[in-house]
Amino acid sequence: MSTTTLPAVRRGFDYKKFLANNGALVGLVVLCIALFIATPDFLTGQNLLNIGIQVSTVAVLAFGMTFVIVAGGIDLSVGAVAALAAMVSSWLFVSAGLPGWLALVGGLVAGLLAGMVNGLANAYGKLPSFIATLAMLSVARGLTLVISDGRPISTPAEVSFLGGNLGPVPMPIVVLLVAALVASFVLNRTVIGRSMYAVGGNAEAARLSGLPVKRILVTVFALAGLFAGLAGLLLAGRLDSAQPQAAAGYELDAIAAVVIGGASLSGGLGKISGTLVGALVLVVIRNGLNLLNVTSFWQQVVIGLVIALAVGVDVLRRKTRNG
Amino acid sequence: MSEQPLVTLQNVGKTFGPVTVIKDVTVSVYAGKVQVLLGENGAGKSTLIKMMAGVYQPDAGRIVVDGNTVTLPTTRAAEALGIATIHQELNLVPTMSIAENVMLGRMPTKHGMVDRSAMRNRARAALALIGLDVDVDTLVGELGIARQQLVEIAKALSINARILILDEPTAALTRHETESLFAVMADLRSRGVGMLFISHHLDEIAEVGDTVTVLRDGEFVAEVPASTPEDELVRLMVGRSIEEQYPRNAGGATETTETAEILAVEHLSSSGRFTDINFTVRAGEVLGIAGLVGAGRTELIRAIAGADHYDSGTVTVRGRALPKANIKAAIKAGIGHVPEDRKGQGLVLDASVNDNLGYATLASTAKLGLADFAGQRSRAQAVATKLRIRMHTIDQAIGALSGGNQQKAVFGRWIIAASTVLLLDEPTRGVDVGAKVEIYELMNAITAAGGAIVMVSSELPEILGMSDRILVMRDGLLAGELTAAEATQDAVMTLAARDVADEN
Numbered sequence: 099m100s101t102t103t104l105p106a107v108r109r110g111f112d113y114k115k116f117l118a119n120n121g122a123l124v125g126l127v128v129l130c131i132a133l134f135i136a137t138p139d140f141l142t143g144q145n146l147l148n149i150g151i152q153v154s155t156v157a158v159l160a161f162g163m164t165f166v167i168v169a170g171g172i173d174l175s176v177g178a179v180a181a182l183a184a185m186v187s188s189w190l191f192v193s194a195g196l197p198g199w200l201a202l203v204g205g206l207v208a209g210l211l212a213g214m215v216n217g218l219a220n221a222y223g224k225l226p227s228f229i230a231t232l233a234m235l236s237v238a239r240g241l242t243l244v245i246s247d248g249r250p251i252s253t254p255a256e257v258s259f260l261g262g263n264l265g266p267v268p269m270p271i272v273v274l275l276v277a278a279l280v281a282s283f284v285l286n287r288t289v290i291g292r293s294m295y296a297v298g299g300n301a302e303a304a305r306l307s308g309l310p311v312k313r314i315l316v317t318v319f320a321l322a323g324l325f326a327g328l329a330g331l332l333l334a335g336r337l338d339s340a341q342p343q344a345a346a347g348y349e350l351d352a353i354a355a356v357v358i359g360g361a362s363l364s365g366g367l368g369k370i371s372g373t374l375v376g377a378l379v380l381v382v383i384r385n386g387l388n389l390l391n392v393t394s395f396w397q398q399v400v401i402g403l404v405i406a407l408a409v410g411v412d413v414l415r416r417k418t419r420n421g
Numbered sequence: 422m423s424e425q426p427l428v429t430l431q432n433v434g435k436t437f438g439p440v441t442v443i444k445d446v447t448v449s450v451y452a453g454k455v456q457v458l459l460g461e462n463g464a465g466k467s468t469l470i471k472m473m474a475g476v477y478q479p480d481a482g483r484i485v486v487d488g489n490t491v492t493l494p495t496t497r498a499a500e501a502l503g504i505a506t507i508h509q510e511l512n513l514v515p516t517m518s519i520a521e522n523v524m525l526g527r528m529p530t531k532h533g534m535v536d537r538s539a540m541r542n543r544a545r546a547a548l549a550l551i552g553l554d555v556d557v558d559t560l561v562g563e564l565g566i567a568r569q570q571l572v573e574i575a576k577a578l579s580i581n582a583r584i585l586i587l588d589e590p591t592a593a594l595t596r597h598e599t600e601s602l603f604a605v606m607a608d609l610r611s612r613g614v615g616m617l618f619i620s621h622h623l624d625e626i627a628e629v630g631d632t633v634t635v636l637r638d639g640e641f642v643a644e645v646p647a648s649t650p651e652d653e654l655v656r657l658m659v660g661r662s663i664e665e666q667y668p669r670n671a672g673g674a675t676e677t678t679e680t681a682e683i684l685a686v687e688h689l690s691s692s693g694r695f696t697d698i699n700f701t702v703r704a705g706e707v708l709g710i711a712g713l714v715g716a717g718r719t720e721l722i723r724a725i726a727g728a729d730h731y732d733s734g735t736v737t738v739r740g741r742a743l744p745k746a747n748i749k750a751a752i753k754a755g756i757g758h759v760p761e762d763r764k765g766q767g768l769v770l771d772a773s774v775n776d777n778l779g780y781a782t783l784a785s786t787a788k789l790g791l792a793d794f795a796g797q798r799s800r801a802q803a804v805a806t807k808l809r810i811r812m813h814t815i816d817q818a819i820g821a822l823s824g825g826n827q828q829k830a831v832f833g834r835w836i837i838a839a840s841t842v843l844l845l846d847e848p849t850r851g852v853d854v855g856a857k858v859e860i861y862e863l864m865n866a867i868t869a870a871g872g873a874i875v876m877v878s879s880e881l882p883e884i885l886g887m888s889d890r891i892l893v894m895r896d897g898l899l900a901g902e903l904t905a906a907e908a909t910q911d912a913v914m915t916l917a918a919r920d921v922a923d924e925n
Contacts, residue, residue, distance in 0.1 A: 295769070303765075306760055
């Protein structure tokens with residue numbers, strides 16, 4: 099961003115504004131410091147890599163979700179679509195005999211297509227995105243079971259590679275970073291990305307300005323499907339097999355990550371960096387509670403409270419700013 | 422006036438953070454009087470009435486009702502004292518019926534259940550107060566903006582308010598509807614109701630008001646009788662005199678060039694909206710479209726802009742027919758549409774001024790699908806400077822700007838898109854006097870540069886003052902055409918409402 103417009107650029111760092119705009123990041127840092135003090139196991143190389151691997155699936159799903167939420171919709175199907183994409187990929191490899199790399203691409207295409215169907219149902223079929231993607235959740239999960247007959251199928255080596263290591267660095271972390279860059283680029287730099295904010299902020303104003311709102315919505319959901327497909331492959335790669343019940347319920351984590359990251363469910367607001375922080379908050383809390391031997395039952399309670407707190411603080415902040 | 426006022430805001434002040442919005446202002450509302458609050462947008466009128474309505478608490482001064490100092494912590498507290506507000510932004514639930522909306526929060530019950538017939542009867546009685554004859558079971562969302570506002574007024578009246586705050590109630594009303602509102606106000610006045618009235622229509626002040634409190638920049642300027650001449654009111658309000666309220670100078674283009682026809686509309690029909698509309702607009706011309714709300718003016722404009730489908734007929738720009746319902750093609754042909762509802766249809770309020778200025782050119786200026794950021798910024802900056810859009814930076818959310826500056830930004834979008842045919846729907850609604858004149862001057866500049874303008878407006882003085890030619894619509898039909906010379910309020914109204922008695 100150029101700074102030509104500001105006649106009086108304030109020198110020095112406006113820390114107040116930074117804190118107000120990056121509440122989730124501040125929360126994450128505080129959380130990490132607290133865990134560092136509480137347990138020696140937190141700040142170890144192995145644990146940090148673990149966090150990176152765990153966050154990769156949630157974050158990649160959540161990047162796709164960010165597009166949808168910025169454009170004013172919701173996508174409940176990303177978990178099921180992730181599982182479907184992984185299963186299609188493994189099936190193409192094992193049963194259809196396609197080469198591994200083609201099977202990988204096939205999985206991504208399956209995700210893209212499922213997302214596109216969501217978008218078509220929403221934009222042209224006039225189904226609210228909540229309903230369209232709720233239907234897709236069921237359809238995609240069902241198809242996954244049909245294809246696999248309810249059993250896991252092993253992944254091609256190319257997909258397993260996504261779950262493996264690149265030298266000392268786990269591949270999921272590499273994929274995560276690349277996906278973050280791509281998603282951020284799409285949202286910030288491209289016409290379609292900028293249009294998402296307009297459509298989510300006020301679809302009618304966007305339409306009257308000549309933006310092709312329906313095409314934009316289809317693209318948004320297709321991208322969410324593509325990212326879900328990638329997340330599904332990451333997950334399958336880690337396990338060396340596509341599981342029929344993989345990623346069940348992950349859509350809620352993805353939504354939570356986006357919302358903790360500062361996006362508004364009414365659309366028009368949201369950033370990839372925020373979503374990444376949101377996903378990290380979720381994963382770090384789980385990781386920390388594990389290290390502290392808190393049962394997974396209580397973990398759910400804590401996660402729920404964190405979501406409510408994050409959004410509550412954000413709402414309060416916006417209210418006082420606009421007051 | 423020795424009589425005790427119903428309510429007084431005494432030396433009140435209000436600050437939001439570092440910003441002082443109201444400083445030491447005193448306003449009183451007397452029984453049976455209409456107190457007018459006058460000031461530009463941002464002068465503090467809204468803040469002042471919100472203090473009276475219990476929305477904001479004054480930081481300084483006090484509120485006196487019937488001689489007693491009171492605090493109004495909530496709107497309920499204000500209502501309990503008989504203070505009702507009709508807000509500028511409609512406060513209705515569109516998915517509920519008129520009856521339910523009127524009785525919302527105080528539904529009559531019988532054996533713990535909603536007593537529907539009592540609810541309907543009381544709602545009907547409320548509508549009768551302002552002479553609105555609509556089925557009370559109609560959903561509010563199905564009503565036009567004008568009637569929704571009337572429902573809101575009926576609702577407030579039905580609470581037996583002694584003090585009625587009317588925040589720009591006439592902004593969305595036609596002349597005819599305004600007249601009936603004023604009749605209601607006169608009736609209420611004779612019954613001893615005190616009213617605080619806000620309007621941007623200066624001509625309404627003398628008609629309906631008793632005394633005028635003028636505010637500027639949050640401070641009290643003067644209290645004058647409502648009979649004060651308009652020029653003087655403007656001078657008090659703006660702090661300088663505005664040369665002319667309607668500075669139309671018919672563009673030189675009309676005389677010098679071949680008076681090229683830019684826009685031609687032929688036999689345009691859309692079932693239930695408008696029928697067989699024909700007209701042309703030449704370069705340098707402002708064509709006004711007058712008519713009552715519901716006459717099909719907005720629908721016509723939207724069809725031309727490509728926003729809605731139509732059944733038959735053609736829209737031609739510079740000899741090339743436009744495809745139906747294709748906004749993109751219309752924009753490409755040079756059409757720019759400034760919609761009726763700025764906040765609902767014109768702007769993305771959470772987005773920056775920069776983004777809002779660039780939506781129409783987002784795709785056309787992009788390279789390989791990448792938005793042209795640097796170019797967009799410089800274009801936006803240039804147009805914002807040119808149109809004198811008052812803001813901190815172009816990265817500011819546009820929702821924080823005043824109505825006039827928001828509207829200038831909608832115009833700016835089409836200036837960046839180099840549009841040559843501007844379709845304006847109520848271009849100065851909710852815009853203060855100073856910004857209004859700036860918008861009129863902008864219209865002059867556009868036509869002087871060879872552009873053409875079609876302007877729908879419910880403000881007759883604006884139509885008469887700014888149009889070179891006036892079309893009058895009635896019930897979806899063209900009722901007549903008048904030249905600027907032969908157009909008068911009476912001539913337009915005669916065409917617009919031939920069957921006035923049946924209207925509404």
